[in-house]
Amino acid sequence: KNEVEQSPQNLTAQEGEFITIxxxxxxxxxxxxxxxxxxxxxIVSLFMLSSGKKKxxxxxxxxxxxxxxxxxxxxxxxxxxxxxxICAVLSGGNEKLTFGTGTRLTIIP
Amino acid sequence: xxxxxxxxRYLIKTRGQQVTxxxxxxxxxxxxxxxxxxxxxGLQFLFEYFSETQRNKGNFPGRFSGRxxxxxxxxxxxxxxxxxxxxxYLCASSLASPAATQYFGPGTRLTVL
Numbered sequence: 001k002n003e004v005e006q007s008p009q010n011l012t013a014q015e016g017e018f019i020t021i022x023x024x025x026x027x028x029x030x031x032x033x034x035x036x037x038x039x040x041x042x043i044v045s046l047f048m049l050s051s052g053k054k055k056x057x058x059x060x061x062x063x064x065x066x067x068x069x070x071x072x073x074x075x076x077x078x079x080x081x082x083x084x085x086i087c088a089v090l091s092g093g094n095e096k097l098t099f100g101t102g103t104r105l106t107i108i109p
Numbered sequence: 110x111x112x113x114x115x116x117x118r119y120l121i122k123t124r125g126q127q128v129t130x131x132x133x134x135x136x137x138x139x140x141x142x143x144x145x146x147x148x149x150x151g152l153q154f155l156f157e158y159f160s161e162t163q164r165n166k167g168n169f170p171g172r173f174s175g176r177x178x179x180x181x182x183x184x185x186x187x188x189x190x191x192x193x194x195x196x197x198y199l200c201a202s203s204l205a206s207p208a209a210t211q212y213f214g215p216g217t218r219l220t221v222l
Contacts, residue, residue: 041216095157
């Protein structure tokens with residue numbers, strides 16, 4: 001079993017829909033990152049969380065430390081949101097990032 | 110402020126050769142991490158450097174090595190290339206550690222023939 005599991009692996013939705021991507025992990029962590037990767041490879045860091053909730057524009061990220069679970073939400077989705085979304089955790093006391101396998105999101109106009 | 114730059118962007122090598130990739134972090138960033146991305150294994154951590162010292166290393170063979178210079182620029186080297194080393198190699202910089210926001214470079218796509 002991977003230390004970091006993401007679901008779903010693939011998600012196709014209509015423009016305007018509310019999107020939720022989930023990340024579960026099995027180890028104690030000090031921080032969790034949500035990353036966005038567009039075709040061509042470039043990766044952008046969206047959020048770094050250690051507790052609670054963060055919001056940036058139409059994106060919201062939450063984390064529940066007790067349940068070892070994080071979610072990334074996208075409101076009013078747009079075709080430009082189409083990308084692979086990757087969850088990565090930094091294990092407690094360990095400065096190494098462990099990555100989930102990613103969720104491929106496609107938003108149809 | 111300029112972003113993270115990586116050179117070269119594309120590279121084709123043959124088995125048995127060695128390769129050196131370069132990463133220039135954002136000015137003021139002292140932590141540089143390297144990652145390998147393949148279709149089969151996804152993103153995997155290679156190593157992290159801070160102030161010219163390797164602080165952490167992932168589960169890769171000794172053929173993979175790196176270093177960081179006093180200006181925080183970093184290089185990684187892969188010796189005796191294997192077909193399985195074909196991948197996108199990404200570096201990321203942050204102010205002090207991977208616990209802070211990471212800024213990724215565009216990557217170097219290495220193809221081993």
